[in-house]
Amino acid sequence: MLENFASLLMGFQVVFDPQNIGACALGAILGLIVGAMPGLGSLAGVALLLPLTYKFNPTTAIIMLGALYYSNMYGGAFSAILLNIPGDSPAITTALDGYPMAKKGRPGQALMAANTASFIGGTIGILILTCTASGLAKLGLNFGYAEMTLVLLIAMTSISWLIGENPTKGVVITLLGILVASIGMDTLSGVPRYNFGSIYLMGGITFTPFIIGAVGFAQVIKLINEREADEEKRKSGTYEAVKLSIRGSMLTLHDFKRILPPVLRSSILGTFVGVLPGSGATTGSMVGYAMQKKFKSEEPMGTGAIEGIAASEAGNNSAAAGAFAPLLALGIPGSGTGAVLLGGLMMWGLNPGPLLFETNPDFCWSLISSLYIANVFTLAVAVLVIPFLIKILSVPIKYMIPIITCVCIVGAYSTSYSMYGVLVMFFSGIVGYLLDKNGFPTAPMLLAFVLAPMLEENMRKAFIASQGSLGIFTDSALKLVLLAIFLVLVLTPSVKALLRKTKHTEKTAV
Amino acid sequence: MKKLLALALALTAVLSLTACGGSGSDIAEDGTFTPTKTVTWVCTSGAGGGSDIFTRKISDIMSAEGLVNGQTIVVSNETDGAGEVGRNKIATLKMNPDYNLLTFNSGDLMPMVTNTQNRSSNFRILAIMAVDKQLLFSCGSTAGKTDYAKAGGDLTDFGAAVEAAKNGTHIVVGGSKGDDIATYDALLEELGLTEEQMSYITYDSTGDAITAALGGNLDFVMSKPAAASQYVESGDLTPVLALSTEHFGGNLADAPTLSEIGDYADVEVPVWRGVAAPAAMSDAAVAFWTEALQKVSETEAWETEYLEPNQLISQYMNSADATAYVSAFEADYLAANGLS
Numbered sequence: 065m066l067e068n069f070a071s072l073l074m075g076f077q078v079v080f081d082p083q084n085i086g087a088c089a090l091g092a093i094l095g096l097i098v099g100a101m102p103g104l105g106s107l108a109g110v111a112l113l114l115p116l117t118y119k120f121n122p123t124t125a126i127i128m129l130g131a132l133y134y135s136n137m138y139g140g141a142f143s144a145i146l147l148n149i150p151g152d153s154p155a156i157t158t159a160l161d162g163y164p165m166a167k168k169g170r171p172g173q174a175l176m177a178a179n180t181a182s183f184i185g186g187t188i189g190i191l192i193l194t195c196t197a198s199g200l201a202k203l204g205l206n207f208g209y210a211e212m213t214l215v216l217l218i219a220m221t222s223i224s225w226l227i228g229e230n231p232t233k234g235v236v237i238t239l240l241g242i243l244v245a246s247i248g249m250d251t252l253s254g255v256p257r258y259n260f261g262s263i264y265l266m267g268g269i270t271f272t273p274f275i276i277g278a279v280g281f282a283q284v285i286k287l288i289n290e291r292e293a294d295e296e297k298r299k300s301g302t303y304e305a306v307k308l309s310i311r312g313s314m315l316t317l318h319d320f321k322r323i324l325p326p327v328l329r330s331s332i333l334g335t336f337v338g339v340l341p342g343s344g345a346t347t348g349s350m351v352g353y354a355m356q357k358k359f360k361s362e363e364p365m366g367t368g369a370i371e372g373i374a375a376s377e378a379g380n381n382s383a384a385a386g387a388f389a390p391l392l393a394l395g396i397p398g399s400g401t402g403a404v405l406l407g408g409l410m411m412w413g414l415n416p417g418p419l420l421f422e423t424n425p426d427f428c429w430s431l432i433s434s435l436y437i438a439n440v441f442t443l444a445v446a447v448l449v450i451p452f453l454i455k456i457l458s459v460p461i462k463y464m465i466p467i468i469t470c471v472c473i474v475g476a477y478s479t480s481y482s483m484y485g486v487l488v489m490f491f492s493g494i495v496g497y498l499l500d501k502n503g504f505p506t507a508p509m510l511l512a513f514v515l516a517p518m519l520e521e522n523m524r525k526a527f528i529a530s531q532g533s534l535g536i537f538t539d540s541a542l543k544l545v546l547l548a549i550f551l552v553l554v555l556t557p558s559v560k561a562l563l564r565k566t567k568h569t570e571k572t573a574v
Numbered sequence: 575m576k577k578l579l580a581l582a583l584a585l586t587a588v589l590s591l592t593a594c595g596g597s598g599s600d601i602a603e604d605g606t607f608t609p610t611k612t613v614t615w616v617c618t619s620g621a622g623g624g625s626d627i628f629t630r631k632i633s634d635i636m637s638a639e640g641l642v643n644g645q646t647i648v649v650s651n652e653t654d655g656a657g658e659v660g661r662n663k664i665a666t667l668k669m670n671p672d673y674n675l676l677t678f679n680s681g682d683l684m685p686m687v688t689n690t691q692n693r694s695s696n697f698r699i700l701a702i703m704a705v706d707k708q709l710l711f712s713c714g715s716t717a718g719k720t721d722y723a724k725a726g727g728d729l730t731d732f733g734a735a736v737e738a739a740k741n742g743t744h745i746v747v748g749g750s751k752g753d754d755i756a757t758y759d760a761l762l763e764e765l766g767l768t769e770e771q772m773s774y775i776t777y778d779s780t781g782d783a784i785t786a787a788l789g790g791n792l793d794f795v796m797s798k799p800a801a802a803s804q805y806v807e808s809g810d811l812t813p814v815l816a817l818s819t820e821h822f823g824g825n826l827a828d829a830p831t832l833s834e835i836g837d838y839a840d841v842e843v844p845v846w847r848g849v850a851a852p853a854a855m856s857d858a859a860v861a862f863w864t865e866a867l868q869k870v871s872e873t874e875a876w877e878t879e880y881l882e883p884n885q886l887i888s889q890y891m892n893s894a895d896a897t898a899y900v901s902a903f904e905a906d907y908l909a910a911n912g913l914s
Contacts, residue, residue: 205785205788205789206789207789208719208786208789208790208791209786209791248656249656251751251776251778252775252776253776254685254688254689254751254752254755254776255689256689262655263655263658263659263662263690264654264655264659265655266655266656266658266689266690267653267654267655267656267657267658267659268656270654390785394785394788406781480651480652480653480654481650481651481652482652482654482659484654484655484659485654525775525791528746528773528775529719529720529746529773529775529791531721531744531770531773
């Protein structure tokens with residue numbers, strides 16, 4: 065471990081080269097911008113900038129891309145909190161509490177909580193990465209399909225907390241999410257499903273436009289309804305513009321005490337989720353948020369609880385750091401963005417793989433140390449922009465409608481550079497609005513849409529390996545523990561209800 | 575109303591301008607073609623993957639060597655409909671057909687002919703640039719979680735695994751989608767095994783499959799040399815079978831071919847990387863592009879920056895040869911899968 069810190073110091077020396085510091089700062093700022101724009105997630109950002117970096121030396125290039133990837137995770141929260149449009153998929157859970165909190169008149173604190181949680185989560189993730197990089201990656205490898213299936217089942221239980229007052233509606237909407245997710249190519253056999261003869265549907269419903277539509281464009285339609293009321297309010301002079309300075313956005317000591325425990329829990333959990341092959345920041349934030357549901361929050365989760373924002377953002381950023389462990393130690397990309405970075409490594413003439421730490425230690429360690437620097441840079445920039453961001457909230461609704469619509473269209477278009485994404489966005493926006501209007505919560509649909517394909521893939525792979533036997537889920541201690549957690553989560557409510565009932569009957573019998 | 579009228583007028587003006595820009599010939603009187611506009615190159619895979627690197631490398635070399643008359647080549651990653659939308663668009667393109675190229679690999683052709691009515695005859699095939707082949711690897715050192723590993727089977731001996739499969743021990747092979755599956759099917763047929771005896775698990779990429787193998791979830795993993803090379807170097811993977819009619823070089827030289835393992839014929843399904851164009855592309859433009867691609871294949875940059883790092887076999891075929899080769903490949907594939 066001491067050896068690791070010595071190497072880290074060497075890495076810092078490389079990073080403090082003015083050229084590298086510049087690259088790091090540029091990456092951090094670009095990442096924040098790309099992350100804040102809905103639709104342009106880290107994947108698109110890294111992919112777009114990759115060709116620019118071919119002329120750099122590899123270390124400078126990876127420092128810039130690393131910083132970009134990293135600061136992206138901050139940016140996603142901005143539009144989620146202020147506009148209820150998640151900038152990228154890990155920010156879905158941030159929007160659940162972030163937007164209500166902004167509506168309650170504390171947008172500055174919501175943003176600050178997101179930034180603080182991101183910073184702490186990131187720092188813990190990078191620290192764990194520094195100490196255990198290669199060991200951690202090997203641990204992740206031990207998660208086979210059966211283990212991943214169980215982890216995903218546990219993550220799926222989080223949907224039940226988002227279902228809301230009407231369980232039937234919640235179940236219907238969850239199933240709808242699963243159904244929509246199953247459109248497209250069957251990942252194992254390559255056979256098209258539910259494409260109704262359309263070559264567009266063969267690739268499935270694209271993830272980002274679907275989310276931008278269901279959340280963002282649905283929001284626009286809602287705003288259209290509120291427009292008149294907003295105009296009235298402005299005319300009659302009862303409207304109070306939101307004015308906030310950085311000072312006014314500061315968290316109170318009480319706020320900080322509220323977010324600290326969820327941040328710490330989410331950070332550690334998130335790092336490990338990030339290390340698992342094929343998961344990444346989205347799973348990190350969802351698992352973090354789901355876990356927070358099990359702990360006490362001062363306000364109920366989903367109504368603007370600062371704990372929810374903290375749990376989601378810390379999970380997201382620590383998972384992003386964790387995802388570097390398999391990438392550097394084994395040459396395995398933990399996410400789509402990781403895959404693009406891996407492609408970059410090859411273009412720069414490096415051979416990613418198990419030997420990278422040995423053959424190019426300066427490269428690996430400068431990347432890790434650049435993450436520390438990028439984290440500090442991004443925090444500074446993110447805090448400084450808060451007063452400007454808050455201004456968005458006082459823009460009259462009649463201007464917001466066309467602006468958000470444009471942002472939605474650009475975001476949906478830029479995922480695959482085609483109008484198909486835009487169509488998906490409009491359609492899911494209208495459906496999302498109608499569902500919301502009729503009391504169907506959309507969050508369970510989105511979570512099911514993200515998690516169901518991963519669950520299906522892992523479960524089917526497990527069954528191929530075991531030739532259909534269920535035994536594969538119970539043949540090791542780790543699996544039994546995961547299975548037990550799952551069963552406890554699923555059965556607790558029914559057992560509780562049963563106990564209450566017996567108590568009740570006992571009482572009436574007496 | 576006035577605003578609406580102005581908008582309509584502006585729209586009409588813009589539309590008619592773009593429509594006019596579409597025509598115009600760049601074919602000289604002697605029948606040769608020289609590009610005078612920006613070239614669009616469609617790649618139906620995402621940025622950063624193998625096809626994307628192939629596409630960008632060629633376009634970089636073309637620009638650097640001055641093969642495109644100083645015009646820009648824009649690479650467009652069109653992944654809608656698992657790539658079918660982009661392929662269909664190029665096949666049927668009527669606007670500026672001389673300025674549109676498509677990266678077209680065997681891994682693109684197989685799902686295309688399986689899932690759509692689009693066929694290679696709907697394109698002009700410009701060239702084949704390189705050919706790749708696969709090997710099977712095992713990760714013998716780790717504690718395997720598969721039936722075969724638990725039964726104490728020798729993972730470094732593929733022949734023993736085949737015998738075990740015939741005697742009822744379940745063998746699990748993993749690999750990428752597309753071309754790897756075709757090679758697995760060919761292997762299975764030659765060995766006379768069923769999918770129940772030797773199953774195949776499809777991964778999104780070879781990298782994912784290797785991850786699973788390193789975690790002990792697979793008995794064997796199929797990969798092309800490039801993706802597996804580092805792991806062979808570090809001792810994490812051992813090559814156990816060359817899916818080729820001859821041995822590979824370098825650190826893969828030890829892997830035997832199928833005919834050396836038992837009484838079988840060698841299995842080889844070459845994976846090719848090529849370039850296609852719209853059916854409407856003029857003959858002059860086809861001649862220009864096939865020649866430009868030949869020049870790329872002769873540069874040193876192509877050799878040292880693309881073929882060598884990816885351990886590919888250089889195999890340039892001009893338009894006529896490539897068309898014949900792809901048609902034969904497609905006919906074989908259709909026949910083998912009972913398609914028409």
